[in-house]
Amino acid sequence: MSGLTFDVLATDGAARRGRLHTAHGTVETPAFMPVGTAATVKAMRPESVAETGAEIILGNTYHLMLRPGAERVAELGGLHRFMNWPGPILTDSGGFQVMSLSGLRKMTERGVTFQSHIDGSKHELTPERSMDIQRLLDADVTMAFDECTPWPVSEADAATSMRLSMRWAERSRAAFVERPGYGLFGINQGSVYGDLRAESAERLAAIGFDGYAVGGLAVGEGQEAMFQALDGVVPRLPADRPRYLMGVGKPADIVGAVARGIDMFDCVLPTRSGRTGQAFTRRAVVNVKNARHAADPRPLEEGCRCPACCSYSRAYLHHLIRAGEILGAMLLTWHNLVHYQDLMAGLRSAIAEGRLPDFVAGFQAEQARGDIELP
Amino acid sequence: MSGLTFDVLATDGAARRGRLHTAHGTVETPAFMPVGTAATVKAMRPESVAETGAEIILGNTYHLMLRPGAERVAELGGLHRFMNWPGPILTDSGGFQVMSLSGLRKMTERGVTFQSHIDGSKHELTPERSMDIQRLLDADVTMAFDECTPWPVSEADAATSMRLSMRWAERSRAAFVERPGYGLFGINQGSVYGDLRAESAERLAAIGFDGYAVGGLAVGEGQEAMFQALDGVVPRLPADRPRYLMGVGKPADIVGAVARGIDMFDCVLPTRSGRTGQAFTRRAVVNVKNARHAADPRPLEEGCRCPACCSYSRAYLHHLIRAGEILGAMLLTWHNLVHYQDLMAGLRSAIAEGRLPDFVAGFQAEQARGDIELP
Numbered sequence: 001m002s003g004l005t006f007d008v009l010a011t012d013g014a015a016r017r018g019r020l021h022t023a024h025g026t027v028e029t030p031a032f033m034p035v036g037t038a039a040t041v042k043a044m045r046p047e048s049v050a051e052t053g054a055e056i057i058l059g060n061t062y063h064l065m066l067r068p069g070a071e072r073v074a075e076l077g078g079l080h081r082f083m084n085w086p087g088p089i090l091t092d093s094g095g096f097q098v099m100s101l102s103g104l105r106k107m108t109e110r111g112v113t114f115q116s117h118i119d120g121s122k123h124e125l126t127p128e129r130s131m132d133i134q135r136l137l138d139a140d141v142t143m144a145f146d147e148c149t150p151w152p153v154s155e156a157d158a159a160t161s162m163r164l165s166m167r168w169a170e171r172s173r174a175a176f177v178e179r180p181g182y183g184l185f186g187i188n189q190g191s192v193y194g195d196l197r198a199e200s201a202e203r204l205a206a207i208g209f210d211g212y213a214v215g216g217l218a219v220g221e222g223q224e225a226m227f228q229a230l231d232g233v234v235p236r237l238p239a240d241r242p243r244y245l246m247g248v249g250k251p252a253d254i255v256g257a258v259a260r261g262i263d264m265f266d267c268v269l270p271t272r273s274g275r276t277g278q279a280f281t282r283r284a285v286v287n288v289k290n291a292r293h294a295a296d297p298r299p300l301e302e303g304c305r306c307p308a309c310c311s312y313s314r315a316y317l318h319h320l321i322r323a324g325e326i327l328g329a330m331l332l333t334w335h336n337l338v339h340y341q342d343l344m345a346g347l348r349s350a351i352a353e354g355r356l357p358d359f360v361a362g363f364q365a366e367q368a369r370g371d372i373e374l375p
Numbered sequence: 376m377s378g379l380t381f382d383v384l385a386t387d388g389a390a391r392r393g394r395l396h397t398a399h400g401t402v403e404t405p406a407f408m409p410v411g412t413a414a415t416v417k418a419m420r421p422e423s424v425a426e427t428g429a430e431i432i433l434g435n436t437y438h439l440m441l442r443p444g445a446e447r448v449a450e451l452g453g454l455h456r457f458m459n460w461p462g463p464i465l466t467d468s469g470g471f472q473v474m475s476l477s478g479l480r481k482m483t484e485r486g487v488t489f490q491s492h493i494d495g496s497k498h499e500l501t502p503e504r505s506m507d508i509q510r511l512l513d514a515d516v517t518m519a520f521d522e523c524t525p526w527p528v529s530e531a532d533a534a535t536s537m538r539l540s541m542r543w544a545e546r547s548r549a550a551f552v553e554r555p556g557y558g559l560f561g562i563n564q565g566s567v568y569g570d571l572r573a574e575s576a577e578r579l580a581a582i583g584f585d586g587y588a589v590g591g592l593a594v595g596e597g598q599e600a601m602f603q604a605l606d607g608v609v610p611r612l613p614a615d616r617p618r619y620l621m622g623v624g625k626p627a628d629i630v631g632a633v634a635r636g637i638d639m640f641d642c643v644l645p646t647r648s649g650r651t652g653q654a655f656t657r658r659a660v661v662n663v664k665n666a667r668h669a670a671d672p673r674p675l676e677e678g679c680r681c682p683a684c685c686s687y688s689r690a691y692l693h694h695l696i697r698a699g700e701i702l703g704a705m706l707l708t709w710h711n712l713v714h715y716q717d718l719m720a721g722l723r724s725a726i727a728e729g730r731l732p733d734f735v736a737g738f739q740a741e742q743a744r745g746d747i748e749l750p
Contacts, residue, residue, distance in 0.1 A: 039694065043701040045682065068669065068694045076672055076690055084686040275701075294443065297451055307420065311459040315451055319414065319443045326418040326650075326701055 004141070004183030004210040006242045010352045014234065014261035017351040020211075020242055022088040022140035023181025024080060025055065029242060029263040030347050032254065032340045033058045033090060035271060038067065039083040042271050043329040044337070046085045052306075052334065053341030056088040056140075058266045061133050062097030065123065066116045070136040078138030090141035090266070092246075093130045093172070093187075096148040096215075107147070109164070127171035131184075135177055143213065144172035146187045151219040158191040165189045166203045173207050183210030185244060191216055192225050194232040201236035211242040214262070218248045227256050234261040251280060251343055255363055258347050259356060270340045274333030277321035279308075281339065282363075284371035288332065292374060293318040306338040307331060379516070379558030379585040381617045385727045389609065389636035392726040395586075395617055397463040397515035398556025399455060400430065404617060404638040405722050407629065407715045408433045408465060410646060413442065414458040417646050418704040419712070421460045427681075427709065428716030431463040431515075433641045436508050437472030440498065441491045445511035453513030465516035465641070467621075468505045468547075468562075471523040471590075482522070484539070502546035506559075510552055518588065519547035521562045526594040533566040540564045540590075541578045548582050558585030560619060566591055567600050569607040576611035586617040589637070593623045602631050609636040626655060626718055630738055633722050634731060645715045649708030652696035654683075656714065657738075659746040663707065667749060668693040681713040682706060 005021040018029040034041045034049055036057045041049045049057065059079055064070060076082045079089055095112070098105065103115035111126030130145035146165035149158050169186050176184040186209035190196030204212060214233060217226045230245070237243050244264035245257050254265055270280065277289040281301040286293075288300070296314035304310075308317060308331035320328030343363075350359035385392040393404040409416045409424055411432045416424045424432065434454055439445060451457045454464055470487075473480065478490035486501030505520035521540035524533050544561050551559040561584035565571030579587060589608060592601045605620070612618050619639035620632050629640055645655065652664040656676040661668075663675070671689035679685075683692060683706035695703030718738075725734035 038698045038700060039691070040700050040702045043705075045702065045705065067698060068690070072670060072690070075670065076688060082688070082691055084691075295447060295450065313451060313457070315443070315447070316414070316457055316459075323413045323442060325413060325415050326704060327415045327420065329701060330418075330420065330705070 003178050003180055004242075006211070006240065008240070010354075012351040012354050012356040013259065015258050015347075015351045015356050016261060016263060017348055018242065018263055020088075020263075021181070022056075022183070023179070024086060024088045024140050027055045027088055028348060030254075030258045030344055030351075031056060031264050032344045033264065033266040034337055034340075035060070035266055035268045036083065036085070037268075038063045039073070039079060041337075043275060043326070043333045044271075046083065048334060049085070049337065050087065052337040053345060054337065056090060057085060059089055059091045059137060059139065060097055061091050061094035061130060061137070062101065062125075064091075064137060065094065065125075065133050066118055066121075070133040074136040074138070080138060088140040089138075091134045091137055091139035091143065093143040093145040094125050094133070095130070095146050096247075098125055099148060099150070109167075111145070127168045128175040131172055131175040131177070140182055141211065142176060142182070142184045144169045144184060144186050144209070146189060146215060148219070149189050149191050149216045151191065151216075151221055153191050155193050155196070158189075158193050159196055162189040162191075162196050162200050166200060169204060170207055173209070185209055185211040185213050187213045187215040187246070188233055188237070189216050190233075192221055192229055194229070197229060197233040198236055201233055205236075205238055209241070211244060211264075212237040213244040213246050215246045217245065218253065223253060223256070226253065227260065230257060230260045230262065251340070251363075252367065254343065255347065255360055258351075259360060270336035271333050274336045275329040277328065277332060279317075279332050280336050281371070282366045283369045284367070286371050288314065288317050288328075289321050290318075296375060298372070298375060300335060304335065304338065305342075306335040308335040378553050378555055381586070381615065383615070385729075387726040387729050387731040388634065390634050390722075390726045390731050391636060391638055392723055393617065393638055395463075395638075396556070397431075397558070398554070399461060399463045399515050402430045402463055403723060405629075405633045405719055405726075406431060406639050407719045408639065408641040409712055409715075410435075410641055410643045411458065411460070412643075413438045414448070414454060416712075418650060418701070418708045419646075421458060423709060424460070424712065425462065427712040428720060429712065431465060432460060434464055434466045434512060434514065435472055436466050436469035436505060436512070437476065437500075439466075439512060440469065440500075440508050441493055441496075445508040449511040449513070455513060463515040464513075466509045466512055466514035466518065468518040468520040469500050469508070470505070470521045471622075473500055474523060474525070484542070486520070502543045503550040506547055506550040506552070515557055516586065517551060517557070517559045519544045519559060519561050519584070521564060521590060523594070524564055524566050524591045526566065526591075526596055528566050530568050530571070533564075533568055534571055537564040537566075537571050537575050541575060544579060545582055548584070560584055560586040560588050562588045562590040562621070563608055563612070564591050565608075567596055567604055569604070572604060572608040573611055576608055580611075580613055584616065586619060586639075587612040588619040588621050590621045592620065593628065598628055598631070601628065602635065605632060605635045605637065626715070626738075627742065629718065630722065630735055633726075634735060645711035646708050649711045650704040652703065652707065654692075654707050655711050656746070657741045658744045659742070661746050663689065663692050663703075664696050665693075671750060673747070673750060675710060679710065679713065680717075681710040683710040
């Protein structure tokens, strides 16, 4: 059945060092996928995204169906060609953004009707239409259409929501057109309720997917509750298939989730933070806008390979962000993506070499140090 | 006296093919200088600016004195190091932006006091302070402090303004600290009044500068009046020194001014237009936002060497600009700067080979064709 090949190359505890083969190339896992919402990883040329070490990016079905439209992207040769990213692409199903971004919505068993946040036009998303759109976009990894359960939520409401998502998962599987190198991921739901997560995992495995995502986390429940949910659900996901924790997260979230057996991640944090002057370093999240950087001749992070650190002072980056200059967004986004990709590379090596606990301890010790002192 | 060496390598009619030697490198002329207002050519990495073919960029004294401050830039190693542009830099004197951007102003014989447009703080610019700031910035080419005569203006007011600028030019010359590879340009004023321009040229030549700029044009008087002013004044500028037409302009303005003996240009047009979706092509100025590009799979300009044209469709660029994506500003700015630099390279070759009239005729014929038809 599988259109995607996944090899587990090594394990260290629950953590896995893997390799995902897709129609547009190979992805070394654990992998972080930069978010390219509207057919662009914001403020980055795709060549630069690749230089950071990213091998797969994420596109958003909701945004792309509204603008420029899935049929338009298909006419122009698919999303890879349209946005000049020749590597693997995963698209989400649109379900999450419909709930968080669109106007007037109506959800039924059939799907969701909603108004575009761009021009108010009316649209419908169903499992079948979501599969159709993701095929038109030419996504290597298609996500099943689901409802992202909100937070906080009662167990009864979480159950109702999860079971709807499971029925939609079946319809997604039926509507998905199989092609070599292309695959469909199911999405586990159930909020923080272990029994519901277990029920969801069982139903997804029975349907059978190329990979299994954990959805509905990192929505406000906190890291501890998230890790607890992962501890319960990850062992119930088929071990021979990739596992994807959606929308996560901070570096510490990723490290903890990798240790719990997650293989894939996506998050807007490195790109969005870059545009607002927040920089991830090994020691701290640095607010570049802060006045204490105004005269600092040192790089953001000593030894970092990104252009922001190799060629500029903190003082210059501070100046750019204060002045609202596009180059500030460009350089800090680049830095943050390098930070995330280098973290993933470190995790992959540590797992392959059986020293993940040491790596995690070193990571935590660095993070506890805080930003460098004033010169 | 001269800290800058300038060689006229060839002439074709009034046009000159030259070479300017500065402390930070050589500039082939006629040259177009991209504007790097706040220590960044907006939406471009400096490496990319250099790739377009630009050899010298412009920095704005007014912006840099307010943020991050000239003393701050000096502490951080000067503007070249601060912004990672190792090549030549020309800074304007601050006079033009004080009049166009700042709040409450008061002009006296001594100089101008004004309020920052950023935070309302009070500042003073005089010829002496402008020289001091430009030295702190480490500009290869310093501009004399002048008043940019507004338009429209009576001959009497233009005369008063020009004569003040000439007294300030003398004070600028006296305050400028000579160093090998660094130079000071005087600025010709007098609006559209030939006698005033002639008087200004004579006074500047008597003071003696490393180069001579023509200021106060392209302020609304129209191309015909601008060319007429150049016809009158350029022959009165010392032939062995570079001539710089400030703030100009559209490609057709540049072509006409080169034919009249101008060697250097600067303008925000290619960068500012890029950010708003206006692209310069050989045949037309293309509004990328226009709906007719929405499904067009062709590049912006066939044969263009820039990344926007090599890797993307008009449909994609249209999508980026419509979606307000930073990558749209990045790609169109890059394209426009390549367009300007390739135009300058074409002009330089044509002058060197004695075929400028043919080049100008070809340029005008291309421009008359208009944008490519719908596919």
